[in-house]
């Protein structure tokens with residue numbers, strides 16, 4: 001992949017990351033701020049993974065789900081940025097084939113080609 005293309009993907013990833021961080025922060029405020037009665041002390045120290053926080057509130061569960069999705073996405077973006085750094089970006093992690101540009105443009109943080117993704121989803125479906 002050309003350096004100019006990598007730069008372009010890097011830009012998209014960073015922009016995406018920025019947006020996602022803002023969203024996740026906002027949702028965390030929503031989830032923690034409004035019903036912070038079971039949070040002790042400094043909210044900025046509340047761990048992000050709140051699986052063991054008592055939730056009888058559907059909205060809050062939903063928000064926490066969204067936060068967790070957002071965090072997974074963030075992780076994927078960071079990994080993609082690493083792959084740009086070590087020049088493996090654009091290759092499928094499973095089979096090593098090149099991921100199609102259309103796929104990378106739509107989802108710059110994907111790590112699998114469409115075939116491997118499909119296989120993975122099939123596997124997940126069976127479980």
Ligand SMILES: [Zn+2]
Pocket residue numbers: 092093094095096097112113114115116117
């Ligand atoms: Zn593959």
